[in-house]
Amino acid sequence: MSDYDLIDADDVDTPGDEWEELDVSDDESDRIARVQDREFQEFRKRIKDADQFKVEASVFDDATLGALYKLVQDGHIRAFGGPLSTGKEANVYLAASDGDDVAVKIYRINASDFRAMRDYLDGDPRFEGIGSDKKKVVVAWTRKEFANLRRAQAAGVRVPNPIAVQRNVLVMEFLGSDGERAKRLNEVSVENPETAFEVVREYMRRLYRAGLIHGDLSEYNIVVHDDEIYVLDLGQAVTVHHPNSREFLERDCENIAAFFTRQGHDATGEDLLSYVVEPEPEP
Known part of the structure; x- marks a missing residue:
């Protein structure tokens, strides 16, 4: 697995989209x-x-x-x-x-x-x-x-x-x-688990700072496509203001840390959680 470039985050909305209206009327x-x-x-x-x-x-x-x-x-x-x-x-x-x-x-x-x-x-x-x-x-x-x-x-x-x-x-x-879906992390050989872990944890931090927590993050909904890491399945993602958001985030951190530990990179859920919720530095 090659090194991964992160997407620049130049235009992040105000954290939390929980008040966005979802129109469920007949269309x-x-x-x-x-x-x-x-x-x-x-x-x-x-x-x-x-x-x-x-x-x-x-x-x-x-x-x-x-x-x-x-x-x-x-x-x-x-x-x-x-x-x-x-x-x-x-x-x-x-x-x-x-x-x-x-x-x-x-x-x-x-x-x-x-x-x-x-x-x-x-x-x-x-x-x-x-x-x-x-x-x-x-x-x-x-x-x-x-x-x-x-x-x-x-x-x-x-x-x-x-x-x-x-x-x-x-x-x-x-x-x-060619009609074949990208491979999930659990389906590939992670050649550089430290680099891959750094990308995933940065994605988790960026989601958190944008007001979102995935809520079901694991090696089964992270895929490798064109030598880049992508996150899937955000249907259940909740905002940071959801009453169970902390529980969901802690579970995500434990899942990710456990996977990369199995790949040979020393990681803990507690350290990952601290990184994700670290306050954004003042401009």
Whole structure:
């Protein structure tokens, strides 16, 4: 693994985006799903008849197909490919845009584990008033991930570039080549664990100073792409003002320190935590 250059953080927003409004009202994709026009019907049949989607009924409901149809109409998706990864809450698919591959993350409305989500939702003012409405929770969660990716980018952290969001569907930069996703840290041989650790801890500090805590950071959602380190899966990321933020941050630090210790670099969760929360020097 080669040395890694960090992204400059020249334009970081005010820490904490917990007051950002997340609009969960019906949008164009919901209306498309209700209006059964011929083009949408043909699009729905084409997707549902495709071999790679025949077992994905829990993912491709009509409203999700409406969201995909809208993203196609808007030019964000030109052709849809097979799955890159599958999970309890979401599947990620390869798709083609104009000239580039993109990753399309689809959160399940009916199959999402809302009990697992609850620790991250409770205490976040953006989710007040949503209650237990599954559709509203998942739509807000998806929009939250889009917003968190933009905030991480502004803080100088390498993440997949967020391209578009529609209902429970997020389109973002594809990290990989020739249709194969980038390797996670747990899947590669870390040639220089000290340098890689320094990059990850700096990313954690920049996220913290931008008001965000990943909340589920480990070697399973950090990838190597073009000899650079990227952080994935910011859907559950919380602001520093979340009531459980300290607990989440301490857990992230323990996970990262434990991984790099196994790679031969001496690290502790306590030291990493101290580095991450160190106050920014006065200008």
